[in-house]
Amino acid sequence: MDHKKVINSAINELLGLSIFEGFERDFVEQACAGGTVVFTEHKETLFKFGESAQCFGIVLNGAYKLTRPSKSGEDAIMHFSTVGDVIGAFIMSHKAPCYPVNVIAMGPSRFLKIPREVYIEVWSRQPSIILKIQNILSLRMSQMQHQKSMLKAPLTCKIALLIIDLLHRHEEAEILTLPLPLTRREIADNVGSSVESVIRIMSKWSKEGVLETNDQQIKILNMQKLIELINDR
Amino acid sequence: MDHKKVINSAINELLGLSIFEGFERDFVEQACAGGTVVFTEHKETLFKFGESAQCFGIVLNGAYKLTRPSKSGEDAIMHFSTVGDVIGAFIMSHKAPCYPVNVIAMGPSRFLKIPREVYIEVWSRQPSIILKIQNILSLRMSQMQHQKSMLKAPLTCKIALLIIDLLHRHEEAEILTLPLPLTRREIADNVGSSVESVIRIMSKWSKEGVLETNDQQIKILNMQKLIELINDR
DNA sequence: CGCCTCTTTGAGCTCAATCAAGGTGTGTGG
DNA sequence: CCACACACCTTGATTGAGCTCAAAGAGGCG
Numbered sequence: 001m002d003h004k005k006v007i008n009s010a011i012n013e014l015l016g017l018s019i020f021e022g023f024e025r026d027f028v029e030q031a032c033a034g035g036t037v038v039f040t041e042h043k044e045t046l047f048k049f050g051e052s053a054q055c056f057g058i059v060l061n062g063a064y065k066l067t068r069p070s071k072s073g074e075d076a077i078m079h080f081s082t083v084g085d086v087i088g089a090f091i092m093s094h095k096a097p098c099y100p101v102n103v104i105a106m107g108p109s110r111f112l113k114i115p116r117e118v119y120i121e122v123w124s125r126q127p128s129i130i131l132k133i134q135n136i137l138s139l140r141m142s143q144m145q146h147q148k149s150m151l152k153a154p155l156t157c158k159i160a161l162l163i164i165d166l167l168h169r170h171e172e173a174e175i176l177t178l179p180l181p182l183t184r185r186e187i188a189d190n191v192g193s194s195v196e197s198v199i200r201i202m203s204k205w206s207k208e209g210v211l212e213t214n215d216q217q218i219k220i221l222n223m224q225k226l227i228e229l230i231n232d233r
Numbered sequence: 234m235d236h237k238k239v240i241n242s243a244i245n246e247l248l249g250l251s252i253f254e255g256f257e258r259d260f261v262e263q264a265c266a267g268g269t270v271v272f273t274e275h276k277e278t279l280f281k282f283g284e285s286a287q288c289f290g291i292v293l294n295g296a297y298k299l300t301r302p303s304k305s306g307e308d309a310i311m312h313f314s315t316v317g318d319v320i321g322a323f324i325m326s327h328k329a330p331c332y333p334v335n336v337i338a339m340g341p342s343r344f345l346k347i348p349r350e351v352y353i354e355v356w357s358r359q360p361s362i363i364l365k366i367q368n369i370l371s372l373r374m375s376q377m378q379h380q381k382s383m384l385k386a387p388l389t390c391k392i393a394l395l396i397i398d399l400l401h402r403h404e405e406a407e408i409l410t411l412p413l414p415l416t417r418r419e420i421a422d423n424v425g426s427s428v429e430s431v432i433r434i435m436s437k438w439s440k441e442g443v444l445e446t447n448d449q450q451i452k453i454l455n456m457q458k459l460i461e462l463i464n465d466r
Numbered sequence: 467c468g469c470c471t472c473t474t475t476g477a478g479c480t481c482a483a484t485c486a487a488g489g490t491g492t493g494t495g496g
Numbered sequence: 497c498c499a500c501a502c503a504c505c506t507t508g509a510t511t512g513a514g515c516t517c518a519a520a521g522a523g524g525c526g
Contacts, residue, residue: 068382071464076382090371093364100375130363131326137370138323142333144377149301149309151425152483155514183472192384197514199474216472231304385515388482416504430482432506449504 006037010112017084031122035114040105053097055113056088062109063180066101077190082179089133092119107181158191160229181216239270243345250317264355268347273338286330288346289321295342296413299334310423315412322366325352340414391424393462414449
């Protein structure tokens with residue numbers, strides 16, 4: 001059966017991710033029972049803010065942005081989820097969970113979607129996996145806090161921080177290209193500024209040889225400079 | 234033995250808090266094994282940012298602010314913890330945990346301090362309690378996200394949001410006084426602005442009869458107005 | 467070709483930061 | 497008991513980082 005095959009290969013991918021590090025294949029299969037692999041194309045919405053949350057899951061491929069509506073026009077971006085990130089698991093244990101963010105694909109992406117019941121019956125009974133999730137949440141939290149501590153810093157710092165954070169998603173230190181396609185608008189919506197300001201700062205960096213972008217792929221040339229910017233003020 | 238008595242009365246208090254709602258007294262006693270009740274006076278530091286985290290615990294009384302150092306002078310305030318809030322539990326399952334924030338008392342406060350081993354041996358083995366903690370974390374997260382979505386909103390909105398959030402800590406809707414003493418500087422450090430700006434906005438509100446403050450106790454007179462401010466833009 | 471998204475640049479303006487100065491209340495030591 | 501330091505609050509004047517508005521070029525796509 002085709003469906004079965006797809007799930008199996010997805011599970012193989014999962015075994016390589018940090019969340020299931022050290023788990024038996026058997027358990028992972030249980031944890032993904034009833035799961036389906038969803039393909040989303042660029043800008044397609046996976047979950048919608050405020051809707052009843054019947055599923056959670058794991059990013060297999062590509063990236064998603066988590067946004068919240070804000071009256072002032074554009075939605076604010078809360079977080080960028082890349083491969084291996086868990087989305088929606090934190091709220092599965094609520095009584096009547098609603099998604100606290102929109103989840104929108106950035107480029108074509110793949111997601112393993114798992115029904116809430118499986119969380120309740122399998123995940124939430126296994127302390128080791130809840131703790132893994134808690135670690136993911138706590139990492140996300142710590143990123144947000146770092147950002148928050150830079151509220152009074154100039155915009156350059158905030159953008160530099162975002163770039164460094166995204167770069168640190170790779171295990172390997174030598175990779176210098178951001179793991180996801182990123183528009184200036186998305187950067188602005190994440191750091192809470194306007195597109196124009198982001199553009200002004202980044203074109204200055206391009207001229208100075210700090211980074212280069214083609215087709216929304218951002219490559220860092222002078223990492224040291226960015227780190228200095230973050231620490232300086 | 235005196236120590237025993239203190240702990241016992243602390244456990245009685247805990248049974249009334251939402252985190253241990255529906256738990257047996259027996260389990261709560263295990264969960265607090267080795268715990269000590271700590272008194273901290275105003276401005277005293279309970280935990281220090283970056284230090285090895287050997288303890289976590291629960292606020293019994295009063296309030297604490299969680300801050301992060303930021304090069305630009307004053308520390309940024311990440312969160313205000315009031316009665317029943319759990320501090321530090323999220324990082325207990327890390328390999329070599331360090332406190333990600335300073336924890337500083339706001340007014341004389343009481344805290345039940347529990348050693349890390351108890352977390353590892355008791356808390357982390359009990360899914361129901363990990364889930365409770367996850368809910369607390371997720372609430373805190375959701376507050377931060379709400380704040381983040383207001384990044385582009387004018388300062389008035391941010392302050393109004395903070396006040397409403399703190400007010401919602403009470404179960405009872407009719408209480409209109411903030412549950413903790415709050416200086417203008419602390420408000421500024423939380424929303425990421427300067428003291429002077431906060432003062433300008435709040436004195437305007439005082440004149441308009443939206444709220445009144447005496448001795449750092451803030452009382453809301455016109456809640457509706459604040460809610461409008463948040464929603465308007 | 468027209469439509470759309472993304473990027474870019476310039477000009478002007480605004481909100482809130484900064485700087486400066488002064489007021490009040492509390493604690494501390496001579 | 498007074499002098500001093502310190503924390504907090506207040507108000508005014510000045511300034512600047514970043515926002516808004518406007519206009520336009522560069523792909524990509526049906």
